[in-house]
Amino acid sequence: MRILADNLIPMATGAAFLATGGGGDPRYARLAVQALLETTGPAEIMTLADLPDDSSVISVGMSGSPSVGIEKLPNGLEPLWAVRMLEDHLEIKADALISFEVGGGNSLIPFLAAARMGIPVLDADGMGRAFPEMQMETFSIYGVSGSPMAVVDEFGDGGVLTARDDVFGEKLLRNIGLAMGGECYCAQYVMTGEEAKRVSVAGSLTLAMRVGEQIIHHRGNLEAFLIALAETLAPTSYGQLQLLGQGKVVALDRQIVGGYDQGTVGIETFDGRGRLELLVKNEFLVAELAGERLCMVPDLICVIDVETLEPIPAERVRYGQRVAVLGIGAPGILTTEKALPVVGPRGFGFDYDFVPLG
Amino acid sequence: MRILADNLIPMATGAAFLATGGGGDPRYARLAVQALLETTGPAEIMTLADLPDDSSVISVGMSGSPSVGIEKLPNGLEPLWAVRMLEDHLEIKADALISFEVGGGNSLIPFLAAARMGIPVLDADGMGRAFPEMQMETFSIYGVSGSPMAVVDEFGDGGVLTARDDVFGEKLLRNIGLAMGGECYCAQYVMTGEEAKRVSVAGSLTLAMRVGEQIIHHRGNLEAFLIALAETLAPTSYGQLQLLGQGKVVALDRQIVGGYDQGTVGIETFDGRGRLELLVKNEFLVAELAGERLCMVPDLICVIDVETLEPIPAERVRYGQRVAVLGIGAPGILTTEKALPVVGPRGFGFDYDFVPLG
Numbered sequence: 001m002r003i004l005a006d007n008l009i010p011m012a013t014g015a016a017f018l019a020t021g022g023g024g025d026p027r028y029a030r031l032a033v034q035a036l037l038e039t040t041g042p043a044e045i046m047t048l049a050d051l052p053d054d055s056s057v058i059s060v061g062m063s064g065s066p067s068v069g070i071e072k073l074p075n076g077l078e079p080l081w082a083v084r085m086l087e088d089h090l091e092i093k094a095d096a097l098i099s100f101e102v103g104g105g106n107s108l109i110p111f112l113a114a115a116r117m118g119i120p121v122l123d124a125d126g127m128g129r130a131f132p133e134m135q136m137e138t139f140s141i142y143g144v145s146g147s148p149m150a151v152v153d154e155f156g157d158g159g160v161l162t163a164r165d166d167v168f169g170e171k172l173l174r175n176i177g178l179a180m181g182g183e184c185y186c187a188q189y190v191m192t193g194e195e196a197k198r199v200s201v202a203g204s205l206t207l208a209m210r211v212g213e214q215i216i217h218h219r220g221n222l223e224a225f226l227i228a229l230a231e232t233l234a235p236t237s238y239g240q241l242q243l244l245g246q247g248k249v250v251a252l253d254r255q256i257v258g259g260y261d262q263g264t265v266g267i268e269t270f271d272g273r274g275r276l277e278l279l280v281k282n283e284f285l286v287a288e289l290a291g292e293r294l295c296m297v298p299d300l301i302c303v304i305d306v307e308t309l310e311p312i313p314a315e316r317v318r319y320g321q322r323v324a325v326l327g328i329g330a331p332g333i334l335t336t337e338k339a340l341p342v343v344g345p346r347g348f349g350f351d352y353d354f355v356p357l358g
Numbered sequence: 359m360r361i362l363a364d365n366l367i368p369m370a371t372g373a374a375f376l377a378t379g380g381g382g383d384p385r386y387a388r389l390a391v392q393a394l395l396e397t398t399g400p401a402e403i404m405t406l407a408d409l410p411d412d413s414s415v416i417s418v419g420m421s422g423s424p425s426v427g428i429e430k431l432p433n434g435l436e437p438l439w440a441v442r443m444l445e446d447h448l449e450i451k452a453d454a455l456i457s458f459e460v461g462g463g464n465s466l467i468p469f470l471a472a473a474r475m476g477i478p479v480l481d482a483d484g485m486g487r488a489f490p491e492m493q494m495e496t497f498s499i500y501g502v503s504g505s506p507m508a509v510v511d512e513f514g515d516g517g518v519l520t521a522r523d524d525v526f527g528e529k530l531l532r533n534i535g536l537a538m539g540g541e542c543y544c545a546q547y548v549m550t551g552e553e554a555k556r557v558s559v560a561g562s563l564t565l566a567m568r569v570g571e572q573i574i575h576h577r578g579n580l581e582a583f584l585i586a587l588a589e590t591l592a593p594t595s596y597g598q599l600q601l602l603g604q605g606k607v608v609a610l611d612r613q614i615v616g617g618y619d620q621g622t623v624g625i626e627t628f629d630g631r632g633r634l635e636l637l638v639k640n641e642f643l644v645a646e647l648a649g650e651r652l653c654m655v656p657d658l659i660c661v662i663d664v665e666t667l668e669p670i671p672a673e674r675v676r677y678g679q680r681v682a683v684l685g686i687g688a689p690g691i692l693t694t695e696k697a698l699p700v701v702g703p704r705g706f707g708f709d710y711d712f713v714p715l716g
Contacts, residue, residue: 148517157526159506159519168515168537175537179530 002042005034010212015107020300021314022283023104023130024069032076033111043111046120048197055193056092061100061109064183075154078185079113085150086187089160098122102204103130128201128331129300132282135166136343139189142199149188153180215309239329244294245269245276249321280314295327298334298343299357302326327357360400363392368570373465378658379672380641381462381488382427390434391469401469404478406555413551414450419458419467422541433512436543437471443508444545447518456480460562461488486559486689487658490640493524494701497547500557507546511538573667597687602652603627603634607679638672653685656692656701657715660684685715
């Protein structure tokens with residue numbers, strides 16, 4: 001399908017929703033892609049089914065602290081530079097690009113390179129939401145290596161690096177990003193079309209667009225939005241939708257630690273059930289109500305404004321905001337025996353097993 | 359000249375002396391080169407005069423915290439890997455290698471690659487002593503770029519990176535080294551033979567060997583050593599030699615901060631002149647006696663055991679050691695108008711101008 005500048009607002013809105021608080025605010029990426037499409041004409045989204053098995057696919061996106069991304073603006077060419085650097089290193093040409101994660105700015109960043117290269121972005125991603133570390137990519141979990149990776153900043157600093165595994169690759173990338181001011185751009189996960197079909201979350205970009213359209217359409221009517229969202233999610237690989245609570249933000253603890261946003265958000269529920277507490281590491285990871293765990297990674301915890309329905313990234317949560325907290329069952333690819341040790345609670349250092357929502 | 363395993367002990371001893379406390383303990387590099395030369399046969403040191411102007415020269419060495427290097431041993435192949443990676447990236451072949459710095463382990467590390475490659479190491483280096491940061495290379499000061507640089511660790515992790523300038527290159531390299539456990543190996547400063555002659559400190563490896571021979575020869579006789587050393591330095595570009603003081607180490611403050619060893623050493627002088635204080639950032643940077651500055655970077659401050667004359671690296675200074683502290687005027691290439699802002703006191707954050715020794 002062809003993506004016009006007009007499609008980008010719903011897509012960015014849905015991507016912010018699916019980001020579960022992380023992934024970086026898509027506003028800047030959206031503005032940059034909009035401006036670019038006015039020059040290049042429409043971009044193209046390709047479904048996985050249309051992708052030839054022998055194609056070359058490269059994933060590209062931003063790595064770093066989302067709250068740094070609010071003040072340290074990219075020049076817009078970084079994704080192209082990173083992809084070209086990796087292509088040159090491997091002496092290949094990419095036939096399509098794919099997002100690291102549908103959540104946040106990284107959903108749109110591949111368009112900044114793809115539109116200039118005249119190739120499509122796949123309707124798929126490597127997380128089906130947002131996660132803070134690269135070994136949490138479904139690409140990585142199901143056997144595609146994150147090395148070699150091309151890393152760049154807005155000055156063109158950087159190069160192509162190889163790491164012994166993706167856990168070390170993440171450490172290397174994070175430290176380079178810190179040197180580069182807290183964020184950097186990276187092209188990696190070179191795979192064939194056949195691999196892309198096997199290791200990615202299908203349909204996630206168009207899902208983001210539909211969710212965004214519903215948010216925009218149902219502004220001011222949380223109930224109607226929840227009904228429409230449940231219907232949209234039903235035929236996908238995502239699980240059930242549940243309203244975890246509504247309330248007012250009354251406590252906020254947020255720091256940048258080692259290149260990540262970390263902290264907690266406390267929400268006093270309107271219905272007197274007590275305090276809903278969200279644990280954050282770039283994303284909302286666990287929702288607890290009065291000490292009881294309601295929802296945990298890899299299930300999605302999405303925070304929206306009760307009135308505007310606008311998704312709220314973790315770094316933009318403010319004292320006094322009135323929010324609704326939704327839980328959504330993770331796509332099946334994230335809850336397998338292979339995926340859970342990496343993207344389940346223990347992958348984030350919590351000392352308990354994954355219990356699915358509901 | 360041909361370097362046999364037997365030449366390495368004096369060379370490593372002299373390199374430890376010229377390191378002014380930094381550069382990493384040369385013991386491990388010396389043992390690794392000794393073991394290698396038993397397989398490959400003698401290594402070759404080439405004087406700058408014998409180097410054709412159109413040769414390709416590459417510099418290679420270790421970057422990181424010297425005190426990490428004591429416990430995190432290399433596998434010995436890192437320098438070769440780094441040089442090969444840079445050669446492949448640029449599609450060139452190095453005709454000779456050159457040390458980052460004559461001080462410490464980095465004096466010998468190029469032999470680990472050169473002996474395997476069958477090419478010589480130049481009798482020269484990029485510091486004439488040791489310094490903690492790459493923009494302090496004479497290569498960098500006089501216009502050879504530190505980019506591209508090939509960075510590797512003992513697992514073969516790494517790659518080739520480019521930085522906008524050497525100050526940022528240092529930051530990038532230091533952060534990558536931190537991800538790699540506190541140290542990494544790097545090949546960089548690709549230059550022609552003509553450039554190498556213009557931007558490096560000539561004769562430093564053979565100077566290290568002569569100084570080491572004198573230390574070994576005069577053990578137990580500080581006075582005789584000082585006379586011999588003054589004679590050795592006289593015809594070189596180094597300045598005058600001065601005994602700054604003898605005393606006992608009575609205070610020690612040492613931390614690893616951001617990948618550097620930082621701290622101070624307090625020495626109670628035997629002659630009752632008060633406390634000699636040495637300020638450390640990997641190297642001994644400033645020597646003060648009772649608040650008066652006696653010697654400062656880029657002049658050399660060398661600490662040796664009063665009896666054995668063995669040079670003492672900053673990370674091995676211990677409470678109760680009886681030491682002599684020597685000052686040596688820096689080579690002329692380090693005290694020019696171009697060099698002093700980088701390697702003089704202000705380059706290290708001190709708020710005063712360079713005052714030469716004596």
